Structures are given as C-alpha cells and as structure tokens.
Amino acid sequence: MKHSVRILAGLMGLGSAMSQADWGLNMTRGVTSVSEDVYGLHMAIFWVCVIIGVIVFGVMFWSIIMHRKSRGVKPATFHESTLVEILWTTIPFLILVGMAIPATKTLIHMYDADDSDIDIKVTGHQWKWEYEYLGEGVSFFSNLSTPLEQIYNVRRKNPNYLLEVDEPLVVPTGKKIRFLITAGDVIHSWWVPALAVKKDAIPGFINEAWTIIDKPGIYRGQCAELCGRNHAFMPIVLDVRSEEDYASWLGEKREEAKAIRALTARDWSYDELYDRGKGVYNKVCAQCHQANGMGIPGAFPALKGTPMTTKKDQLTAHVDIVVNGKKGTAMQAFGPQLNEADLAAVITYERNAWGNNTGQMVKPVDILQYKKTGQLPQTGDQAK
Ligand SMILES: [Cu+2]
Numbered sequence: 001m002k003h004s005v006r007i008l009a010g011l012m013g014l015g016s017a018m019s020q021a022d023w024g025l026n027m028t029r030g031v032t033s034v035s036e037d038v039y040g041l042h043m044a045i046f047w048v049c050v051i052i053g054v055i056v057f058g059v060m061f062w063s064i065i066m067h068r069k070s071r072g073v074k075p076a077t078f079h080e081s082t083l084v085e086i087l088w089t090t091i092p093f094l095i096l097v098g099m100a101i102p103a104t105k106t107l108i109h110m111y112d113a114d115d116s117d118i119d120i121k122v123t124g125h126q127w128k129w130e131y132e133y134l135g136e137g138v139s140f141f142s143n144l145s146t147p148l149e150q151i152y153n154v155r156r157k158n159p160n161y162l163l164e165v166d167e168p169l170v171v172p173t174g175k176k177i178r179f180l181i182t183a184g185d186v187i188h189s190w191w192v193p194a195l196a197v198k199k200d201a202i203p204g205f206i207n208e209a210w211t212i213i214d215k216p217g218i219y220r221g222q223c224a225e226l227c228g229r230n231h232a233f234m235p236i237v238l239d240v241r242s243e244e245d246y247a248s249w250l251g252e253k254r255e256e257a258k259a260i261r262a263l264t265a266r267d268w269s270y271d272e273l274y275d276r277g278k279g280v281y282n283k284v285c286a287q288c289h290q291a292n293g294m295g296i297p298g299a300f301p302a303l304k305g306t307p308m309t310t311k312k313d314q315l316t317a318h319v320d321i322v323v324n325g326k327k328g329t330a331m332q333a334f335g336p337q338l339n340e341a342d343l344a345a346v347i348t349y350e351r352n353a354w355g356n357n358t359g360q361m362v363k364p365v366d367i368l369q370y371k372k373t374g375q376l377p378q379t380g381d382q383a384k
Helices: 002-013 017-022 033-066 082-111 243-265 270-289 312-324 340-350 364-373
Strands: 118-125 128-133 138-142 169-172 177-183 188-192 197-201 207-211 217-223 236-241
Touching: 033 082, 118 169, 118 188, 118 197, 138 243, 169 243, 177 188, 177 197, 188 236, 197 207, 236 243, 243 340, 243 364, 270 340, 312 340, 312 364, 340 364
Parallel strands: 118 177, 169 236
Antiparallel strands: 118 128, 128 138, 177 207, 188 197, 188 217, 217 236
C-alpha cells in the first residue's frame, strides 16, 4: 500500500524537477561546491534538452496533424532554402557553445588540485581501499564490514548493507584535501557521489582529485570499475569531522602505530595468536579462501589439509606466500598490508584451524626477522 502511494506520488511529481530530486530518480546534489556545479550543469542541460524536445516534437506533430492527407493539403515543392540551412546550423552551434562554456569552467575548477592542505594517497586493492596520510605516518586499510550472514541472506540486512567499512577515511571540514589515486593490482575507481569525485585507480599511474567539504557527516561511495569477483564488496566511507576532532583522531592513529610496534616485540601465547589469527583470517583472507578453509575450486586454493599448511618443512614457503604473495595471481603480498602480529597470528591460525593441527606457531618477532632477512629463525621448530 505504502509502496503504491509512493509510486503514485512519484508519477504526479514527474512534471516538476524538484519532486524528482525528492524521490531519488535525479542525480544527487552533493555537499561540495564542485558537486553543486555538476548538479547545476546537469539540470541546465536537462532543461535545454527538454525545451529542444518540446519544440522539435511540437513542430513535427503539428506538421503531421495539420498537413495530413485527409485535410487535402497540397505539399510544397521547393528545394534548398539558404535561410533554413543557416538557421539549422547556427542555432545548434550557439546552443552547443552555450553549454560548453559553463561545462569547461566546471572542469577547469575540478582539475585544479593545487595548494592542498592535506594529501591522501588512495590505493585500490582486490578488494579493499588503502589510505595513506602523506607526511603523517598514518596509513590503514578499509575493509567491508558487512557480516557474511547478511550477504548470504541468513540475517536481515543493515540499512547500509555493503556500504559500511571497518575503518572509514577520516577528514576535516573546510580543508582542501587532495586525493592521489592509484591501484596495486587491477584498475579500480574511487567514487564518492556526494563529493562529485570519481577517478580511476590505475596501477602505475597516479590520478589526482580534490575536495573541500563544509558539512560534517558520513558520506558513502563504491568502487566504480569492474575489478573482479568482489568488486561490489569494496565500499568507501568518508567520516567528515570538525578540525579539532580530526586532529585528535590523527593523534590517536599515531599512538596506535606506536602500539602496533610494541605488539611485535612482546611475547605471545599460542592461544592469543590463534584467536587473533582467526579474526584476521575472517576479515582479510576468507573472502577468497572461505571461512571454512575450503577455497573455491578453480579460483582460490583450499588451505585445509594442503601440504603447504600442514607439512612442517613447508613453514617457510607458507610464510613466504603470505608475506610476499605470488606475482600474477590474486594472492597478493600481505607483508606491507598487515602488521607482524597479524601476519604471525593468521599463519598460526591456518596451520592449526580446520583440523590442520600442525601444532606449529609463528611469533611476530619471527615475521619481523623474515621481512628483514628472508629467513625464519629455527624453521619448523616453533612448537606451541
Ligand atoms: Cu575495485
């Protein structure tokens, strides 16, 4: 009932552009001056099209109806009319120039990424975004946080289903933020409609975009370039805060980086590693290798009961593929993405979960040594 009322209201609103925006058919207005400009251009050109449509179809239908055969109209027989030809060349030309001038102005404005206050490098990965605050020593990955139960229709979906992440990109209001956009594997595209920013993320290239946001709030976007199996599972969430809130958040992130270095140094028990590893696995690895370790035949290998994860002498090979990845496959290098504690934990988990039961554990300090020297201390000897 409610639905049909909305459809009816929508149909009645067709005549007016305002109500179109209200029921969600139109482009969003956005929250930045650039998005306002883009919206303005879109509406202006829309109305130009409407007026042309009305005039052209009006003349056409009037001609057809008023000059129909049954009225006994005699056709004119003239050929070539210089006046008409001049008119149908110059009028469209003037209309095009009239549209190109504001469009070019907006484009020039959009491409002017100079004099930024904050530079953020945005890197697309299969299937998550990495944000690095240049010059601040802060960087992190932003992963989809929608639970698998919702994706598989076991539980009810959140309002922000597939548009929510574990760590949003936090930025302040009123500052010019420059995004340097690139990718680590295949082409992605960083798209946040409210900012009117949509830029391809291409491996080996850096594309620029910028924004100034005046209103604090949460803004959401998505990867807009088909980038493989989980393309729909790499959303973007922007948390725009006041300048003071941003500064304190940045301070906390710096502290966190320090704390992570301390994590590597401290001693870990097997249970601690296993539990942490389970969390890391389900967040980062399960999207390919699946939560039950069975993988997807033909695409992602199983980790349950395979030689690499169960043979004691293959520990180094196991650490190697997780830290350095395998070139040319979806198995990326997790060394730069995860800290030593998370790497050690996830490898420990894989070697003991799903009945793998090797009883082996890897400590964060071992991973640190492996990253530095390419070798583990006492390979295969790390019993729990
Ligand atoms: Cu993508």
